[in-house]
Amino acid sequence: MICVACTTEPSSVLRRSSLPAQSAEGFTGRLEQSHSLEFVDGFAEMELDLPSDALSLLVEVEGDFDGEYLIHQLVGPQGALVVDHPESDMAEASQLGAAAGPFFSANRSVAARGGTTLLVPNDPYLVMSGGTYHLGIRSTLRRTHRVQLKTWVQTGTAYPQRCQLSVHIHRPTPLADDADIDDRILAAMTEMESIYEQAGIEVSLQGLHQQDQLDSELPNPAVDLEPYRNAFVAGRDGLNLYVVDSIGDEEPPLGGFASAIPLSARANGLFSGVVVALGFSDPGQENDLLGYTMAHESAHGLGLFHVQEFTGWEDPLTDTHPDKGNNLLGVLARHQDRNVSASQALVMRTHPLCRSPGLGD
Ligand SMILES: [Zn+2]
Structure with missing residues (x-):
């Protein structure tokens, strides 16, 4: 080269x-x-x-x-x-x-x-x-x-410049029968799609699946990873998002968890899942953080770190700054923080889970 x-x-x-x-x-x-x-x-x-x-x-x-x-x-x-x-x-x-x-x-x-x-x-x-x-x-x-x-x-x-991200959503049996929850999940997906669109990533929902091996209340992954490993065996080709009621019982509650930075490109391993919790935020449309959390955790899965960690360490990407740009990867980011920098977007599009048009079907 x-x-x-x-x-x-x-x-x-x-x-x-x-x-x-x-x-x-x-x-x-x-x-x-x-x-x-x-x-x-x-x-x-x-x-x-x-x-x-x-x-x-x-x-x-x-x-x-x-x-x-x-x-x-x-x-x-x-x-x-x-x-x-x-x-x-x-x-x-x-x-x-x-x-x-x-x-x-x-x-x-x-x-x-x-x-x-x-x-x-x-x-x-x-x-x-x-x-x-x-x-x-x-x-x-x-x-x-x-x-x-x-x-x-x-x-x-x-x-x-662009890529396609296929998403599979899995929810535990008790949640899979609730039409209101599915409406909330679908609204969140729409929000994630619009956040990713500006990064050149076309998100497409491939299916909503029921996962019997997934508990509605998961332990903190830092304490016990076993239930996550058991749940992720249901993964399919693409990005696998697992929606549960809660993750751990700490205050403040955990909103989500990416099993690795970056995720594996394999469908069903220990590093093949992103988990988000319904109980983290208010289901009222205006304040619901579910879509934002899906987008943030999935961005970790596609290889991004926080713009700045709690400890003060900054992401070395030259175009990310902790105080600028309402970044999706802020450690305490919220609704209004939907942007990714050009470098961040390119990292996400570099992950093999996001498929380049040049690779065909
Ligand atoms: Zn994060």
Whole structure:
């Protein structure tokens, strides 16, 4: 790839000076691969060979449920760092321990329980190219064990200006019989569609499903993930949204939960669901936050972080600012906060769950 106006920073991160080329057709090819990988003493590594026209990479690691996993290193061709441990004061002060570096690296990476995921690039100013990548993963489990690693690589000559997001909505049996609740869900979907439209994402509802394995009241996912894992087996091709009464019993209540940043592109794994709670907001049309919450949590699922976390850390995307633009990814965002920046929109359209027109049917 010829890199025009790229700058090489001391860490050898390749950054562009403007957003990458985009076209109506976007990605034109998509490759899926599976690998089996062995962990020894909490570490595993492998080489990934990406085709010369690779523009995006999604990785999913499916590990043991009792461990945490983190992609802590991804080094691209010519030694270009993508995910690494930059030594910064922010990382030092974050108290994230071993997980701090990748959270603050050029392409952000976060740890998760039972496995992990990574979207590259999750900053469109980072240059992605084909070639051999070195991937390093760590786990809190010290025992020797094997995990499954899946990759989705999208190829082409330009990023997509638009894409299509198929959505499946699942609700537990007691809620599935309530016509008022379905009306509320459909109104929320309409709101999410309009929020995503301005990001170049055409949302289409594929179906409302009844899920017997889904409880109406789910525990806080930080305490117990098992019910989520059981519910997500019902996932279908596309983005799977699970609507329940409540998530945990804290005050203030939790509005929603994305099972990973980013979600897997697989239909039915631990990282394949977004959950939203009806009890979080008022069903009166004017104040209902359900559609907003669906849009916010799904945006996490498509790879976006908060513009600014409670701790003060800011999203490194150059065009997101905590105090500007009524951003959908504000940590305390509400109704009026419906906007995403050009970089955020492009990250969302880079996720393989959003299908480029160039990929056909
Ligand atoms: Zn959030």
